Amino acid sequence: MVSGPSSLSLRTHTCGELNVDHVGKWVTLCGWVQYLRQDLFVILRDFSGLTQILVPQEESASKVKADLCDLTVESVIMVTGTVRKRPAGQENKMPTGEIEVLAENVEVFNVSKKLPFEIKEFVKKSESLRMQYRYLDLRSSRMQKNLRLRSQLVMKMREFLCNEHGFVDVETPTLFKRTPGGAKEFVVPSREPGLFYSLPQSPQQFKQLLMVAGVDRYFQIARCYRDEGSKPDRQPEFTQVDIEMSFVDQEGIRTLVESMLQHSWPAEKGSIQVPFQTMTYEEAMRDYGVDKPDTRFNMKLTDISDIFSSTQVEFLRSALDQPEGSIQAILVPCGAVRRKPSHEVHSLLTDRTGICIFLYVSMSKLFPSFVFDDRSFSLEETQPGDLLLIAAGTLHSRPLLGSLRLQCAELLESHGRPVRDPLAFHFLWVVDFPLFLPKEDEPQELESAHHPFTAPLPEDTALLFTEPHKVRGQHYDLVLNGCEIGGGSIRIHRASEQLYVLKNILKEDPSQLTHLLEALDFGAPPHGGIALGLDRLVSIIVGAASIRDVIAFPKSFRGHDLMSRAPDTVSDKDLTPYHIYVKWPTKQGGEEKRVSCSPSKMHIPSCK
Amino acid sequence: MVSGPSSLSLRTHTCGELNVDHVGKWVTLCGWVQYLRQDLFVILRDFSGLTQILVPQEESASKVKADLCDLTVESVIMVTGTVRKRPAGQENKMPTGEIEVLAENVEVFNVSKKLPFEIKEFVKKSESLRMQYRYLDLRSSRMQKNLRLRSQLVMKMREFLCNEHGFVDVETPTLFKRTPGGAKEFVVPSREPGLFYSLPQSPQQFKQLLMVAGVDRYFQIARCYRDEGSKPDRQPEFTQVDIEMSFVDQEGIRTLVESMLQHSWPAEKGSIQVPFQTMTYEEAMRDYGVDKPDTRFNMKLTDISDIFSSTQVEFLRSALDQPEGSIQAILVPCGAVRRKPSHEVHSLLTDRTGICIFLYVSMSKLFPSFVFDDRSFSLEETQPGDLLLIAAGTLHSRPLLGSLRLQCAELLESHGRPVRDPLAFHFLWVVDFPLFLPKEDEPQELESAHHPFTAPLPEDTALLFTEPHKVRGQHYDLVLNGCEIGGGSIRIHRASEQLYVLKNILKEDPSQLTHLLEALDFGAPPHGGIALGLDRLVSIIVGAASIRDVIAFPKSFRGHDLMSRAPDTVSDKDLTPYHIYVKWPTKQGGEEKRVSCSPSKMHIPSCK
Incomplete structure (x- = not known):
């Protein structure tokens, strides 16, 4: 043929x-x-x-x-x-x-009727019109390319995993049981009164059970579900490249993923170098103020507390005198985007955590003395027009500066000053995450930084029983250009350790996970894996502004299919077999507001 | 590496x-x-x-x-x-x-605890115990082989479609809108009161829209959902190999599928010959009494009405005198499985449709005269011990004999007489189905024999407007060893024709399909496709008794996951965001009865 x-x-x-x-x-x-x-x-x-x-x-x-x-x-x-x-x-x-x-x-x-819009790249159309007539939108050469590149990429990943490394493609159920605390899981009523399936956020339990089953190497391009209400650039259903291996260590999984991406990388996007850079969580927070640093540009955070060790400036002094008090800075080269630089501190703002942020615009190679207690500034050599962002407060100022760092890059680029190479792909592994973090609402209790199945670092295992908050996990995140595109871990493979974590540290009811705990008792191999977010990965590769541009029929940010108008009403008769009825809100609160699609941003004071 | x-x-x-x-x-x-x-x-x-x-x-x-x-x-x-x-x-x-x-x-x-059962093929264990400890059951070499063969088969199909024939693997949504009349669709409540998604039974609408979108060749190994309550050997979620092409005819799709199966067929199962046998719906019903004939054995139906054209035997006479009256027979070689053959008619049973079925066991090469009005029997030459099943009634006797034919084969095999080669794979295309059939409850109205998007045969198109019940569709079913493993059609690609079918013939409200009708108006290419049931196909290839043996984590026949105990209760608090509550049955009808897993069978009278 x-x-x-x-x-x-x-x-x-x-x-x-x-x-x-x-x-x-x-x-x-x-x-x-x-x-x-x-x-x-x-x-x-x-x-x-x-x-x-x-x-x-x-x-x-x-x-x-x-x-x-x-x-x-x-x-x-x-x-x-x-x-x-x-x-x-x-x-x-x-x-x-x-x-x-x-x-x-x-x-x-x-013979075609007159279209609602022209199939031409340069003809601007609203997102909602594009979505309503998605089948026309997909005719554009850009969308055709995106869908075809995605298909090719996945095909090459499959060839790599299945044909070259003995992985078995196993389909796992999507009608599953609700995960304890799975607040973001869609429920699916069954025909038995009061009993519901749940659409899982990932095949986590199944992939581990497949290892216990001796499948040895599993992968699946898995459909996952997450009900987050209205969040920008999230989809209620999304796809992950789901991988799990037995008899493997962190290094093995990371090498596998690097080779898989290298193997499947689209030729027209250049080649990628392996191994990827690796950074600990601690380094990432210290240098970038975030656990998924965009390493395409510098502007790193620097701790300049020691410069001010004997300062008498009131707000600096009080910042340093508190526990974990520090003064952090980032230098934004040519960051004074307006035309009126001056020697003065331009803005002083205090956020709700009590962190002071102030800006300084350099006119010379040294900083003036009145801020810096007569000490010369050794952070980085500055040039006229450089902007220095300084935060004085606790260590919480790091994420704040980390976020300002990204916003400065965007601001500069919007003013035509290139900061990040749009054709560059900077991969980064972030490792040695804390295994547990204090709960946001109850900081004296711990919750899993990722999920309760992650194994501790071998050298930290003893701390589980004494100082669990100090335990680092065998977890690794894969970051591409500042976006988390994957995460995984070596899992706990002994029932007693898993039970201890669930019961004694996380204070969770282990009875909901009886099947997994039992499975670990019947000969579970050491195992680990990873999940890559396929939609996000493809969107970065093709340079799309949104994951909606690499999904054939995405939902709107409110979770609507604007073409077919889903979700839709269902008659009482059709609900009867499922033993549910609708609880209509008693107060009609008027029309819901349309929320903006763009991520909320902290206001950046401009340099007047 | x-x-x-x-x-x-x-x-x-x-x-x-x-x-x-x-x-x-x-x-x-x-x-x-x-x-x-x-x-x-x-x-x-x-x-x-x-x-x-x-x-x-x-x-x-x-x-x-x-x-x-x-x-x-x-x-x-x-x-x-x-x-x-x-x-x-x-x-x-x-x-x-x-x-x-x-x-x-x-x-x-x-160190493993004592297992609930041994991982040995010959150790019998109950299905429910296997399901409860599925991860142990999967350790058996048989289940390992099944999962790996499935993965390999799908990989080869992908290579064939994607690498050799330019197909694009496109993922379509599973959170969709309820199909009009989609009584078997699971509903998924959204966070908007009274609005529900629906889990689709197939990506039918999306695959057609992808053709309108110019994707040209689409495939997807698609997860589908069907809520059929408790049906033997059905799963609430299942997988189909979903294919659609533009600018293609029936012949093209059929050749593609034949070549794909040939390409991906497991080497250890021998090779398969193409092209497959093709049979019209009419021929299938005439010769086998069913639209999915098992062609691995003969025992065809034969119309012997003319032998009895002048019979005076009362029940034969009245059968022949009614509209569509006929006398049909199948010859079961060596069908008298008990040891006491005789010349007499052994059983005479009348089913609720008024069809008489009687058995005859041959002792010689000719039939005795008292039944056959002194005419010698020319159907097939019989041998002593052969069984002749004769049905007198309307044409409805064909499905009845078709079913008896299969049951005779099973009965013979259970007595150690081989009828079907367990290693043989007999593929068959069944074509020229009627496009519409009378509704079961309202026979004066028509419903689609398959789905409302199937195009009529070009030579029958004019009949749409005059005698729609006579129109044959461009539909094709793929049958393997008597199981329907796939079905597809060339679709209607003109909006006016689609609207006529929906509105004038099927009397359906077309407003629910506005998006599809609009799409056909904006430049839809001629297109067609097919969907293969992957679970069933793999189960036949590996010779499994149930599709549960080729699915990693299947549900029980009642739709339960016996390992994790899904579906499960959900707290009122967790249902609140979805604006639903449970309608508990007011009458407690006691425990539900456990229904038998085996398909219901018509009782076959035994030969005493």
């Missing part, structure tokens, strides 16, 4: 493949009318490109001419004819720009 | 791969203790096989010996040592039967 994109098709060729080598050939093309030009040409489009169809002008071909000239844009036709070289001077640089096809037969499959 | 199943692993080899070529090598194996023999040997198992570990007996290795001899069955260990040739006479025929590994180091990862 013939292979290729035109196998078994009514066409002989695609619209993107004809060139001078095909001149004289009798071909059949199928596609959409991109545009018509003066009854002389029809430009025909399919997923692969465009071909110019020449409308025959002879009397004998009047039927073909009439059929072609009556077409509307986006009508679907099949054209048969001969490939010709274009007359000299009429060629262009497009892949098919040297040829045209003289139409000898036309079949019109469908 | 090294590839293969031991890449990046703590082990150097798997337990199934060592042979005399490895003698003298220093190896590390990881696995489960299959059994211990007299403090001399430990048999270690992983997914790939077994290796005999020799327990060292010297004083200097007393620690290793103690560690090994203290193990329980199914404990997980890592053993390092040297591969040795077994002493003469101790070899066996297993792949690793010529070697053993002398243990020099042991690490015990986990």
Whole structure:
């Protein structure tokens, strides 16, 4: 059987493949009318490109001419004819720009009505219109490329895992049991009164059980669900590349993922270097104020507390005198984006945690004495126009500066000053996370930093029983250009240790996880794995602004399918078998407000 | 990077791969203790096989010996040592039967508690016990093989579609809108009062919309959902190989599927011949009394009405005198399974539709005259002991005989008489289905035989407007060994035709499908596709009795996960965000009865 994109098709060729080598050939093309030009040409489009169809002008071909000239844009036709070289001077640089096809037969499959918008990249359309007519939006070459790149990427990952490394693709259920505390899980009523399935946020339990089952190496391109209400650039269903291996250590999983990404990386996006940079959680927080640093640019945090060790400036003094008090700074080269630099401190703001942030714009290579107690500044050499952001407070000032660092980069770029290379891919492993963190609302209690199945670092295991808050986990996050694109861990494989963590440290009821605890008791191998967020990964690779641009039929940020209008009402009769009814809100609170799609940002004081 | 199943692993080899070529090598194996023999040997198992570990007996290795001899069955260990040739006479025929590994180091990862059942094929265990400890059940070599074969099969299908024929793997949403009349769709409450998503039974609408979007060739290994309550050997979630193509005809899709199955067919199951046999719906009903004939054996239905055209036997006469009256027969060679054949009619039963079925057991090559009006019987030559099943009634007797045909085959096989080759794979296309069928409860109205998007045969299109019940559809079913494993069609690609079918023939409200009708109006290409039931296909390939044997974590026939106990209760608090509450049944009807798992069967009268 013939292979290729035109196998078994009514066409002989695609619209993107004809060139001078095909001149004289009798071909059949199928596609959409991109545009018509003066009854002389029809430009025909399919997923692969465009071909110019020449409308025959002879009397004998009047039927073909009439059929072609009556077409509307986006009508679907099949054209048969001969490939010709274009007359000299009429060629262009497009892949098919040297040829045209003289139409000898036309079949019109469908005449298109007038579209709600044009299928052209440069024609701006609102996101909601694009979503309502998603099948038209997907005709754009950008969306076609995104979907095809995603398909290819996943195919290569599968080949790597399945054919080269003996992984087994196993499908795990999505109708599962509610996870204890799984507040973000959609519920699915069953036909038994009061009993519900739950759509899992990940196949975590199943992948571990598959290791206990001796499957040895599992992967799945897994559909996952998370009900977060309305959050920008999140989807209620998303896809993760889910991997688990037995008899492996951290190093093994990380090397596997690096090689997999290298193997499957789209050729047109350059190549990626392995191994990736690795950084501890502590280093990431210290240098970038965040656990997923964007390492494409510098502007690192620097602790300048010692410069002020004997300062008498009131707010600096009180910042340093508190527990974990410190003064942190980032230097933003050419950060004074407005035209009026001065020597003065421009802004002094105190956030609700009591951290003072102030800005300083450099006019010289040294800092003036009145702020710095007569000491010269050794942080980094500054240039006129550089901006120094200084935060005085507890260590909580780090995340604040980390966030300001990113916002400065955005601000500079919006002013046309390049900070991050848009074509660069900076991968980074972040490791040695704390295994537990204080609960936000009850800081004397601990919760898992990631999930309760993560094993402690071997050298920290003894601390579990004495100082659990000091235990570091065998967890690793994969960061790409400042976005977390994956996370995983070596898991606890002994029942007694898992029970201790659940019961004694997390104070959770272990009875909900009886099946997992039992499984660990019946011969569980050491195992670990990772999950990569496929939507996010692909969106970064193609440079899309949103994951919605790499998903065929995404939901709106409120979780709506604007095309089919889901979710929708369901009749009482249809709910009856599920033994539920709707609890209508008693107070009609008026129309819900449309919340902005852009992530909330801290206001950055501008330099006047 | 090294590839293969031991890449990046703590082990150097798997337990199934060592042979005399490895003698003298220093190896590390990881696995489960299959059994211990007299403090001399430990048999270690992983997914790939077994290796005999020799327990060292010297004083200097007393620690290793103690560690090994203290193990329980199914404990997980890592053993390092040297591969040795077994002493003469101790070899066996297993792949690793010529070697053993002398243990020099042991690490015990986990000591297993006593299992609820043994991991041995021949140890019978109840289905519910297997399901409760599914992770142990999956350790059996049979389940390991099933899961791995499934993974390989799907991988090859993907390679065929994606790499050889330009298909794009596109993920479509599973949180969708309820299909009009979608009584079998699970509902998923959203956070907006009264609004529900629905888990779709197939990506039918999305795959068609992807064709309108110009994706050209789509496939997806798609998770689908169907809430059928308790049905034997059905699963609330299942997987289909979902395919759609533009600019293709029936022939193209069928050839694609044949080539895909040929390409991906497991080598150990022999090869399959293409093209597959094709049969019209009419032929299938006529010869087999069913639209999914098992063509591995003969015993076809034969219309013997003309033999009786002038019969005066009362019940035969009245059968023939009614509209569509006929007398049908199947000949079951050696069908008299009991030892007392006679010339008499053994049983005469009348089912609720008024069809008479009677049996005849042959003692000679001719039939006696008293039944057959003195005419010799020319259906097939009979042999002594053959059984003839005759049904007199309307054409409805065909499905009845079709069902009896299968039950006779089962009965014969249960008596040790082979009818169907258990290693044979008989594929069959059934085509030319009626596009519409009378509704069961309102026979004067029509419903789609498959779904409302199927296009009519071109030569029948005009009948749509005059005699829609006579229209045949461009639908094709793929049957394997008497099971429907796939179905598809060429779709309607013009909005006006689709609207006519929905509104005028099916009397459905087209407003629920506005998005699809609109899409057809904006340049829809001709397109068609198919969906194969992956679970069923794999179960037939591996010869499993149930699809549960090819699914890692299946639900019980009541839809329960017996391992984690899903579905489960959800607190009122957790239901609050979804604006639903549970409607508890007012009458407590006592415990629900456990319904038998075996498909209901018509009673077959035995030959006394």
